[in-house]
Amino acid sequence: MGAQLLDESPVFADRIAECEQALAPHVGWSLTEVLRDGRELDRVDVVQPVLWAVMVSLAAVWEGYGVRPAAVIGHSQGEIAAACVAGVLSLQDAARIVAVRSDALRQLQGRGDMASIGTGPDEVRALIGDERPGVSVAVVNSASSTVISGPPAEVAAVVSEAEARGLRARLIDVGYASHNAQIDELAGQLEERLSGVRPVAVSDVAFYSTVTAGRIDTDALTAEYWVTNLREQVRFAETLEALQADGYHLFIEASPHPVLVLPMEETIEAGTVVPTLRRDQGGTKQLTLAAAQAFTAGADINWRRWFPTPQHPIDLPTYPFQHHHYWLKRTRPHPPTPGAQPTASEAQLWRAVEERDLGLLSQTLGPEEGSEEAVQALAPALPVLGSWRRRHQEQATIDSWRYHVTWTHVPDSGSPELGGDWLLFVSAGQAEHPAVQAVFDALTKHGAADVRLCSVEPRTDLAPVRTDGLAGIVNLLALDEDPHPDHPAVPSGLAATIALVQALGDTGVPLYTVTQGAVSTSAADPLGRPVQAQVWGLGRVAALEYPRLWGGLVDLPARIDHRTLPRLAAALSPQDEDQIAVRSDGVHVRRLAHADPVGIEASWRPEGTTLITGGTGGIGAVLARWLAHQGAPHLHLTSRRGPDAPGAHQLTTELTDLGTHVTVTACDVSNRQQLRDLIDTHPPTAIIHAAGAADLTPIGELTAAHLGGVLGAKAHAAWNLHELTRGLDLSAFVMFSSGAAVWGSGQQGAYGAANHFLDALAEHRRAQGLAATSVAWGPWAEAGMSAGEESLAYFKRFGLLPLGSELCVKALHQAISSGRPTLTVADFDWARFTPTFTAQRPSPFLADLPENRRAAEGGGSDAELSAFRAELEKTPAAQRQDFLVRQVRAYAAATLGRAVEEVPAVKPFQELGFDSLTAVQLRNQLNSATGLALPPTVVFDHPTSEALATYLREQLGVEGEAGEGQVLTALDKWATAYDAAGLDEAARRRVVGRLRALVSKWSPAADGSENGGHDDLEKASADDIFDLISSEFGKS
Known part of the structure; x- marks a missing residue:
């Protein structure tokens, strides 16, 4: 009976101690000892004070949870606890009442009994009849639960008759008959022993009496009332109906066992009944469940008892499905429709409002809405409308700036075959780390020929790493979160990762960096290792500075299971994705997305x-x-x-x-x-x-x-x-x-x-x-x-x-x-940012943004390309070089933000201030204008406007020349399209023969002439060359 809470709930234990002190003058036993050992609870003068103390202490626990009652109701002696909880009775008076009453009942021990009959009071009265005047209806709990009391033999006879009629009936093991005429002989001594008991204060908590079946003035709770409470019928069901009629809907039973929940639920049609403890479930776990039930029913629970700091809701689901897909396929948002943009008339209307220009407003609204009377009527509202407009324009701007990182679930790619030799770099002493073992197993079980561990000590300067013959390198150094021995602010694993990147250089062997618990894919996937997350910030920069080296970032779950290995192996395979989280529910990839718009109002205010x-x-x-x-x-x-x-x-x-x-x-x-x-x-x-x-x-x-x-x-x-x-x-x-x-x-x-x-x-x-x-x-x-x-x-x-x-x-x-x-x-400015950012390597991270997707789907500007081509074609051949020089200078000047005059045709780009970033931007602009696919290094390979224009002229194939660049590009495409390793020996011989035949057509004839079966290269057009390649090999 609450013994477990003595050890688990300080609030409960403290209130029990106060109750014990209040009972001490009236009893000769220890409350806490009885609660712990359960002895003597068969005595009425023990069990009733103990029940009172438990009920009062449970109410204190509820108040500690933030639940203070708006009204109280007690069942029989429970009214003593209810009055105490409401603040109407002092703890001392309440202890006195329950101790005196239970002691007096000992005088009636053996002279009466009580019994529960499973039907309503009218049928019970019919069972009692006129021949059993000593038996009375003591308690009406509900329409199907009534308690009788009276002399033992007569009560037993009623029970037998009820059972004979098929009703549920049982004796209640108390040994006395309360709420019966037998109490009358105790009335005098009770009033005398309780004299001086009176309410101590007027409470704002409503007190509903089961004696009167309604709310009463607490001034009535004198000694006489507590005698009447013991003598008169307990009209519990009627009182519940009164509470419900007055609008109460959440009822918490504060008792060691929910004996009244069933009759309460039967009586209360629209409400919730929450039990506090259950028999054999008397600890804080059950209290927590009760608090949760009350919370779902509308109670304002103070969760700081469980969570000392504020908690935040998480998105469902909170666990992964094991056999079925949860994640819905992401749909692409539609691009903005023209209707989303303001029309000219709308823009003019708002300009009139902001400038408070009544004339323009009249002109915009037209002859009917813009009449002089109508406009004058609107005049007082213009400042308010203008202010509203500015606020919403500002908010629209802020909303357009707001982005957040999301994690997108992608389908599993099956069981990959990795192959080749791999190096695993780990910090000294971490070879047995679960993440290291997971990577080792993923590689070896998915085809890696040889996997070698390389242990790195702190302060180690790594020598250049030989990567010949390697299929990949996995960096697990970030798992070492210990502070660097010489620089405590630096995690050892982060410093070692930098040393590893420096030692590898921008080789063509992919370097994958693996962490564990360094990212959060959702609110249900908490980020447990923020120290390791630092390598993710470093890695995104390494991807830009070492594009040929960087394979990607892979984060493992805190708990690695059998599903992790194939997903991890897939993450270590060649692919576009380079920021991956492997989780028990699948693989997630990192994306940038627009954040949802927010309201203008913000609630946080600085205090303290x-x-x-x-x-x-x-x-x-x-x-x-x-x-x-x-x-x-x-x-x-x-x-x-x-x-x-x-x-x-x-x-x-x-x-x-x-x-x-x-x-x-x-x-x-x-x-x-x-x-x-x-x-x-x-x-x-x-x-x-x-x-x-x-x-x-x-x-x-x-x-x-x-x-x-x-x-x-x-x-x-x-x-x-x-x-x-x-x-x-x-x-x-x-x-x-x-x-x-x-x-x-x-x-x-x-x-x-x-x-x-x-x-x-x-x-x-x-x-x-x-x-x-x-x-x-x-x-x-x-x-x-x-x-x-x-x-x-x-x-x-x-x-x-x-x-x-x-x-x-x-x-x-x-x-x-x-x-x-x-x-x-x-x-x-996505038109500038994305091409520059992705010049060296693609960025799936930006791929889902609508602005980038439209650009990828739509390619360059058709209008810009057509205008450039048209201008070039109508330029005389002798002047095309000058035209291209002017174009290059103009684009270079725009990139640097300078006037064209400041960009001489023969001055090196680097001396003009071009760096790798601006060089890529110039390359991107020239790509859009010309339709070519220029290499990222084109500005440095052809370092002046003059040189770059010459290169463009060659690539564009103008002036009827063969266009060496285009021919070589076509050959590159052909070489890429055909893999010699995929051909058998006979096929390779046939292809080599055709290649030799093609070369012979371009080579000088045996007689020393320049005709090898075709006009020489100088006389062939680009189309001639493409046709030749196509006819010879079927592909250009």
Whole structure:
């Protein structure tokens, strides 16, 4: 009877102790001892006080869960507990009542009995009849449950007659007859012993009496009432009906066993009955189940008893189906229809509203709606309409910036055959790691000829790795999460991965990097290893800097089973996908998608102390001003220089004038002790981690020391903040990440690793029920590390447009309020960004975006291609070189953002300022204009406008020349189309013979002339050559 809860529930145990103290003056036994050993519970003067104490203590547990009753009802002596729970009786008076009444009942022991009859009160009264005057209806529980009481023999006779009529009937083992006339002889002494008992307060909890079958004034709960309660019939069913009629719908039975649930459910037509404990199920597990039942019925449960920090709903399903596909095939969104764009008249209407131009408004609306009277009537509304329009335009802009990372389920590709020799790089001592064993087994069971483990020690400088004859390399170094021995902010596995990439160089052998638990494919798949996630940020940059080396990133599940191996082997096979998560429910690939639009209103508000790391920097200052305008009571700004940082004093003054208390502290947030002292001094209620430093260093030049400097300010500091504030009730934990972590950016390997850790930490925290928001930003226009003119121009050429800080803070506010852990905010010019980003290797990550899919399906601009071709064809042959030079100069100038005059025809592109990025952009523009498929290195292979124009002329085959480039391209296509290894010996001899015949036609004749059966190459057109190849080999 609740004994288990004494050990498992501090609330229950504390209330029981209070009850024991209240009972002590009236009983000679220990409440806790009786609860633990169960002895003496057959005594009425023991069992009734014990039941009272358990009921009161269970109600305290419910209140600890956040459930405080709006009304109470008690069953017989349960009314004593109900009055106590409602606050009407003191614990001492309640203990006195239950102890005195149960002690008095001992005087009636053996003189009466009680019995339960399975029918309603009318039929029971008929059973009793007139010949049994000592028997009465004691309790009416429901229409099919009635209790009688009276002398033992007469009660037994009623039970026998009921059974004879086929009714369910049984004696209740109590040995006395309460709610019967026998109580009358106790009335005098009870009133005397309970004199002085009276209500202690007027309660806002309604008290429903089973004596009167309705709500009563609690002033009536005097000593006389508690005698009447023991004497009169318990009208439980009628009282339940009164409660239901008054609108109550959730009923919780606070007792050690749900003896009343069935009659309650029978009586209550529209409501829910929740039992608290069950016999032999008296622990916190049953309490948790009860709380869940109450929650589903509408109770406002305080889940912090189970989850000390806020929890967030997850999307179904929470488990994978084992034999059937769950995932629906993704459908492609339709491109925007013309109706989605504003018409000219709509645009004019809104311009009239925004400029408050009544004349233009009248003109736009037309002669009827735009009459002078109608327009004048609209005039007062123009400011409101204009404001609404601006807000919604701003929101539309923000929505267009919002992206998020998704994981798409892809079908299993069967059981692949890998073949060849493989190297596995692992950290020293991790050869037996489950993930290492899984990779080894996946390779060996799927055709790998030889798999060798290479163990790497910390501080090891790897020599160049020989890759001759290898089919693939698997990097498992990221599994080592231990801090680097010389640079604690750097995981050893991340440093070793960089050393491995440097040792391999951009070889043609694919390098696959494997992690375990480093990504979250859904809310049901928590991210358990945020430290390993850093290698994912590094890997996206490595894919750009080492496109021939990089095979991909593969994440394994926390639990590896038999389904993992074939999926893992498939992930290590040649394919387009390079960011893969293998899970028990299948394989998932990483994608960028538009985030759903959000509403304009954002609910989060700063309260208490908001800590901003990097608070005196450009973005930190923007955030501080925004928070001050939001009414932040206290802002704690920290940076390395603190009050001595440039502009810190002026910022403090400005924020103070806005009514915000400001503290500025010098602190290195990567230093755990400094940060601990800062947090202890001013415990935050919200945190914004905006500290960090930009970094442009190729992976080939990275060292562990350099990596430590970048990771320290971002990743290591974020982890310190996470660990040091886990016990605080934070309303927000915001981290400023970067787009470099989401899609990868050249020369930002360290920066990408650091920022991706922030995204992973947000996922990790949210899985633990902690507040977390990580926003990966594109370049800010007015603040931040990329705010300089040169940087912004660079990003624009790349296809990333600058973000206005005013809209950025609105986007941030909405992100915090949304409860989602991660978000990407960037303004892409996809026509520029995607071709440049995918110049060296394809990017499936971007493939599902509608903008990129339309471009892939539609190819280049037909209008641009036709115009270029038309202009070229009408240009005289002698002037075509000059025409192409002018075109190249114009495209080069546009790429650099310069005037054409600033791009001399013979000046090298590198001297003009071209780098690998802008070179690829120029190549892409020339591809679109000419229809050619120029190589990515074409700008450096032909380094001036003059040279590049000459190359284009050759590739285009203008002036009637043979077009060597086109012929060679055709031959390349032919060579690719035919695989000699697929032919038998006889077929190879026939093909070689035909090739020799073709060569002889192009070679000088035996007589020394230049005619080998055809006009020489100089006289042949490109079409002649193509026809020749086609006729000889059947394919051009």
